[in-house]
Amino acid sequence: MPLIAILPGDGIGPEVCREAQRVLEAVAPGLAFEEAAVGGAGYDAAGHPLPPATLDLAKRSDAILFGAVGDARYDRLDRALRPEQAILGLRKELGLFANLRPAKLFAGLEDASALRPEIARTIDLVIVRELTGDVYFGAKGRRTTEDGRREGHDVMAYAEDEVARIARVAFATAQGRNGRLCSIDKANVLETSQLWRDVVIEVAAEFPEVELSHMYVDNAAMQLVRDPGQFDVIVTGNLFGDILSDQASMCAGSIGMLPSAAIGSGTQGLYEPIHGSAPDIAGQGKANPLAAILSGAMLLRHSLGDEAGAARIEAAVARVIAGGARTPDLGGTMTTATMGDVVLKALA
């Protein structure tokens, strides 16, 4: 029986994870679930954001359903003890170097998009974000110089094998879609981006049927709102992908709509909404659980090979959105749990 690790985390993490688990239980009755504390909740329970028992469960599991981590109460702790280190640590420890972040507009959500309806309807893309390198994992430091100035640094670094493997995931993703890949970098300024571009071009020779283009990240941020329909698959580094995917979410209606899959070289993966712990709405039943529910669909597809189950969840979400179900981020008044209820009903 496949084991699913449930790591709800902080803020709205537990609220949205609960709904995603209910949907998974309904669609795939043969799953075993085991829950563990992570992030601020991990620190409170065991003195560390990624307690050994949580990491052990993650390693034993076939797939992980993750909520979100982060809480201002822990911001003054040493970096290693802050909640966000838990998700970075899990990605690194489990070798989950590729993050698939699909962004598409569900029919009926045009009014929630930040774009004009005729432009909003054209967004249907996948951001393939590198997940275990870049400034998040480079050398870091703070110091005070002799003349009393405070300095900080985070090193941006990529090695060619790291770029090649994420490029292969992105080319393969484009192959399975419309065959267009746009690599986004800042090669006019950054050495890492020049290496990135060189390696992506080398890997392109393995995928002659995919049309490759390149774009600077500042232009890409603009093009994403001007004409998102021009993108099929985007491949980019950890930092740029983090930022561009939050931006893409508002083109598709809300950050509460975008799921993600963190995958590596095997079938194990970590599935989470792209959003964070949203402390401003935590505990109020206002969080949109659809990104977490759709992450559950990605879990079935990528880790368990259950395409039918994944498609069933996605169809149910499409049905409730078309029927007018709306949490506050989408302009409605539905609670987190009620949204979970209507998705469960739509599965039937």
Ligand SMILES: NC(=O)C1=CN([C@@H]2O[C@H](COP(=O)(O)OP(=O)(O)OC[C@H]3O[C@@H](n4cnc5c(N)ncnc54)[C@H](O)[C@@H]3O)[C@@H](O)[C@H]2O)C=CC1
């Ligand atoms: N993977 C993770 O665990 C992530 C953790 N974080 C952490 O989360 C905490 C809060 O970060 P923020 O920058 O505020 O980003 P956030 O994504 O948590 O929230 C940004 C805005 O979007 C709204 N929002 C987010 N998810 C929503 C949902 N499902 N339904 C409705 N509205 C939603 C929030 O209410 C807030 O106004 C920080 O500690 C941050 O480090 C941030 C991003 C990812």
Ligand SMILES: CC(C)CC(=O)C(=O)O
């Ligand atoms: C802790 C952050 C790196 C998480 C984040 O913002 C993300 O993965 O989208």
Ligand SMILES: [Mg+2]
């Ligand atoms: Mg982010």
